[in-house]
Amino acid sequence: MEISSGLMQATAYRDKILVLAHDPAIIAAAQDAAHRVRRAPALVIGSGPEVLAHLAAPGDGPGHLVCDPAAAGNSWPHLLATLSDPSARTGLVIVSASPGRSHGGRPTLPVDSGRMAAAMLKAGQQPGRLPRDAAAALRAGLSNGEIVVRYQPVVRLQDRRPVMVEALARWHRPEAPISPAAFVPLAESAGLSRALSVIVASRAAADLAPLWQRLRLGVSVNLPLALLQEPDLPLWLARARRGTGLRAEQMALELTETTSVQDISALRRAVLRLREAGHRVLLDDLVLHDGRDRLLGLPFAGFKLDRSMVEALPAQGQVRREVRRLVRHAEKRGQTVIAEGVSDARLWSTVRALGVHAAQGFLVGRPLPAAALPAWWAGWRGGGPG
16 A cells, blocks of 8 residues: 555544444444534444554544444453553543443443534543642552553655554553653653663563564663663663563664763763663654764664654755755664654655655554554555555
8 A cells, every 4th residue: 555545544534433332222323423523424343353453553543433342342451542542533432331330430421322422522531730749649650550651663664664663651640641741751850760661661572572473573662861871771671571582682772862961982882782782772853953963973773853853854955955964874874764753645755755764653653552563563564444
């Protein structure tokens, strides 16, 4: 499937209402609700795995999912996990012929098309705010399992081949999920970055190792400068992978941009130490004139172009010239250049024409739970659900 036709398909799903139910009354009420909110007739899906394939497909996903958890069966936790991510654009309406129970902390509607239509108009999860004692709450969340990991795919531009996923931490508080833009800086300022990174690396190893034989996807983990330079980092990364079967070569590390580099020699030693341990190290979130040009001479395996830079490419010649320069520099050193934020066919075509090696963004895939990665992979390689 060409990228342009894939984007058209993804766009077509934005206003779709999917229905996963076996009860004819629920299906009829959902169709009437779709008419009330002036949407196309709802698309009835027969099974949980089939819905998961739709939700994991590239693009923004369908507008709404009306779901009877009983019809989802064993897929229900995976559907809920996919839709609970802050990047999810699909509103979830849970309905049952026997309402009253809470599913995943969310209320269940009775079979009533009017209430269903009202729920569709309100659906959409808003990120919660940091609690008053945010550091203490995060420390508790790290201990009691509130941190989960989602994976955003990266594909090679030349042949669309999936090559890796980026592990992204999520804080799912019982009240409401907290945006990563809020809690990741909090973790750094509160001295909790290491605890957070250990959880992410351990979970990523456990999640991706069983999928390796089928999907051949490596994983990257974000680390701030202070952690990347810790002498014992290779040791605790090895502990995180222990027992999973994931090798160091399959786990890359991304140096985030949150802290400026004062000692280039110390960073060089850290990158070499990690490379000797088997880990590739990437420089994350390069932007125009961000002062990190001096880091490009270090032995990184590659670097990522920030979303803001990628989105400026079609309109700004200066940014295109800079990307060409970065690509030439990378190719001389055997490095990989990855474009973040590739959200439409125009950006895909632009970064490919500029010689960028790989792409990441909503056109490729949203952050997904590990259980949804096989569905994403099949959809991406096979053209996506029809």
